[in-house]
Amino acid sequence: xxxxxxxxxxxxxxxxxxxxxxxxxxxxxxxxxxxxxxxxxxxxxxxxxxxxxxxxxxxxxxxxxxxxxxxxxxxxxxxxxxxxxxxxxxxxxxxxxxxxxxxxxxxxxxxxxxxxxxxxxxxxxxxxxxxxxxxxxxxxxxxxxxxxxxxxxxxxxxxxxxxxxxxxxxxxxxxxxxxxxxxxxxx
Amino acid sequence: xxxxxxxxxxxxxxxxxxxxxxxxxxxxxxxxxxxxxxxxxxxxxxxxxxxxxxxxxxxxxxxxxxxxxxxxxxxxxxxxxxxxxxxxxxxxxxxxxxxxxxxxxxxxxxxxxxxxxxxxxxxxxxxxxxxxxxxxxxxxxxxxxxxxxxxxxxxxxxxxxxxxxxxxxxxxxxxxxxxxxxxxxxxxxxxxxxx
Numbered sequence: 483x484x485x486x487x488x489x490x491x492x493x494x495x496x497x498x499x500x501x502x503x504x505x506x507x508x509x510x511x512x513x514x515x516x517x518x519x520x521x522x523x524x525x526x527x528x529x530x531x532x533x534x535x536x537x538x539x540x541x542x543x544x545x546x547x548x549x550x551x552x553x554x555x556x557x558x559x560x561x562x563x564x565x566x567x568x569x570x571x572x573x574x575x576x577x578x579x580x581x582x583x584x585x586x587x588x589x590x591x592x593x594x595x596x597x598x599x600x601x602x603x604x605x606x607x608x609x610x611x612x613x614x615x616x617x618x619x620x621x622x623x624x625x626x627x628x629x630x631x632x633x634x635x636x637x638x639x640x641x642x643x644x645x646x647x648x649x650x651x652x653x654x655x656x657x658x659x660x661x662x663x664x665x666x667x668x669x
Numbered sequence: 670x671x672x673x674x675x676x677x678x679x680x681x682x683x684x685x686x687x688x689x690x691x692x693x694x695x696x697x698x699x700x701x702x703x704x705x706x707x708x709x710x711x712x713x714x715x716x717x718x719x720x721x722x723x724x725x726x727x728x729x730x731x732x733x734x735x736x737x738x739x740x741x742x743x744x745x746x747x748x749x750x751x752x753x754x755x756x757x758x759x760x761x762x763x764x765x766x767x768x769x770x771x772x773x774x775x776x777x778x779x780x781x782x783x784x785x786x787x788x789x790x791x792x793x794x795x796x797x798x799x800x801x802x803x804x805x806x807x808x809x810x811x812x813x814x815x816x817x818x819x820x821x822x823x824x825x826x827x828x829x830x831x832x833x834x835x836x837x838x839x840x841x842x843x844x845x846x847x848x849x850x851x852x853x854x855x856x857x858x859x860x861x862x863x864x
Contacts, residue, residue, distance in 0.1 A: 494717060495814050513726035513810015516818050536818055546823055588812060589734070589803040594819030601818075626811025628727055644729045644808045 490630075493519075493532045498552035500565040501633045503528025509631040514584035516598035518555070518605050518621070519629035522562040522614065523637050525577040525654050529569040530633040533558040535584075537597070538604035555601060559608035579617035580609050581639040581652045583629045586622065598622070618652035673713050673826075673858075680863045681854075682711040684792055685785070685830040685845075692784035693834075696777060702761060705835035706781075712829050713854065716813065719829045723748060723844050726810025733778025733804050734816050737786050737797040741856050743849040744816060745785055747778035748809065749842070757834060757841035775804050781832070781845060789847075793860035813846070822850035 489507035491499045495517065499509055503524070509532040511519045523530045533552030540554040552558045563578065570576055585602035589595055602621045609616060618639065620627065625643040632638045640648040689706035696704040712722070720726050731754055734746045749757065751765075754774050758765035763773055779802050786797045805812055817824055828847040833840050849857065858864045 495810075513720075513808040513812075513814060515807065515811030515815030517811075517814050536814065537821070586811070586815070588805055588807065588815040589819075594821060597818045597821075598815070626808040626815075628808070644727075644806075644811075 493534050493552070494550075495534050496536050496550035496553035498531065498533040498550060498558060498561055498565065500529065500531035500562075500569055502569045503530075503634050503637075505633060508633070510628070512628040514627045514629060515586055515588045516584070516601060518582055518584040518598075518601045519627070520555075520558065520562060520605055520609075521581040521629070521631045521639050522566050523579055523581065523631070523633070523639075523654060524566050524570050525579060525637070526575065527570050528634040528637050528654070529566050530631050530637055531562045531565045532629070532631050533562055535601055535605060538600045555604035555608050559605065559612055559614075563612050563614065578614045579652075579654075580614050581618045581631075582616060583620040583627050583639075583641045583651065586624055586626060588624065588626070620651055674863075677858050677863045678711075678713060680858065680861045681713060681828055682708065684789055684861075685711040685828070687792070688781075688785035688788040688830075689832060691788055692781045695780045695784060699776070699780065700761065700773070702836050703838075707833045707835070708830055709833055710829075710831040713826050714829060716817065716824055716827050716848070719827050719846060720809055720813055722829055723809055723846070724750070726808060728809045729807065730809050730812065731774060731778075731804070731806040732809075732812045733775055733782060733802045734812075735779065735782040735786070735802045736800040736820075738800065739797045740795045741793075741797070741849055741853045742822070742851075743797075743847060743853055744820070745782035746813070746816065746846040746848065747781050748812075748844045748846065749774070749778075751806075753842050757836070757843070760836040760839050760841055775802065777834075778802065778804070778843075781843075785830070785845065785847065789857070793857055795857070795860055817848070820850060824848060824850065825852060826854045828854070
């Protein structure tokens with residue numbers, strides 16, 4: 483499978499996007515502060531979806547005008563599951579795992595400064611409700627993050643902080659099978 | 670953006686220019702250098718577009734954020750890149766990485782944001798209470814979204830004020846973002862007589 487390494491889908495604040503396992507490109511969300519990036523990956527097909535969660539739950543009066551499906555954790559998580567399931571169809575049983583990053587506390591000592599913690603708690607609760615386990619996470623702290631999700635059989639999630647480099651947070655490809663693949667290619 | 674007339678944008682630009690004048694006076698007095706601040710660009714736009722205009726969500730910047738309360742509630746955020754910070758400190762003869770450098774940058778951001786708040790109050794008759802600043806260095810997107818999420822308020826339009834700070838006849842740039850909550854910009858335009 484060929485994949486254009488430099489094509490990507492930008493997932494903006496409150497957005498949610500899904501890519502099939504064989505689709506070119508990757509999902510990227512930049513500037514996660516107190517927001518939480520939630521990746522949902524079907525390990526079987528490599529399909530993946532990414533949401534940039536802004537707040538824990540939608541207001542009592544319903545979502546604010548123009549808010550994307552990824553805005554509120556309580557709405558975003560079921561929607562992530564739905565969107566990946568729609569891509570996977572009946573061919574896969576759906577072996578879903580979640581990878582989450584963000585929820586930083588960018589400033590302290592004032593009302594609302596704990597919104598990062600509340601976002602992470604809401605994301606965890608919503609994932610439990612959907613029966614999806616968290617395979618890896620990089621949450622809390624005081625730094626902003628950028629998250630990249632590469633779908634496919636060797637699906638992976640990387641995270642970087644400002645001024646840093648992409649660090650692999652999770653990969654669906656067992657190291658062994660990767661080595662075998664490269665040996666076969668070399669032969 | 671298209672919803673505002675030239676007259677309304679001009680009124681907001683005038684607020685920005687007057688605010689800059691006051692800030693320059695305050696800084697000159699405080700730091701003992703000759704300051705001059707101009708506003709090459711002041712635009713009304715949405716928050717996402719403002720972040721793009723500042724340099725993109727992943728750009729590293731230092732920010733001084735001030736919450737103002739009163740009849741109109743808003744946030745003022747003064748932002749500069751590491752290069753802009755270093756440049757400004759160099760003009761003042763200070764090392765940007767020293768405690769002194771960080772303290773001066775915080776004070777410049779604070780004075781600038783307070784000056785805008787005072788001018789807005791004078792011109793619109795809306796009174797503002799100014800809260801102590803939060804200071805952080807990170808990705809622009811992370812800073813702005815976290816500040817907004819913490820307020821749990823609706824944000825419609827924002828005013829982005831690019832500022833050129835002249836110190837002793839050399840220039841340094843910075844961006845100031847005025848973020849009114851709910852329909853704050855409309856209330857402001859009404860009070861400025863251009864609604």
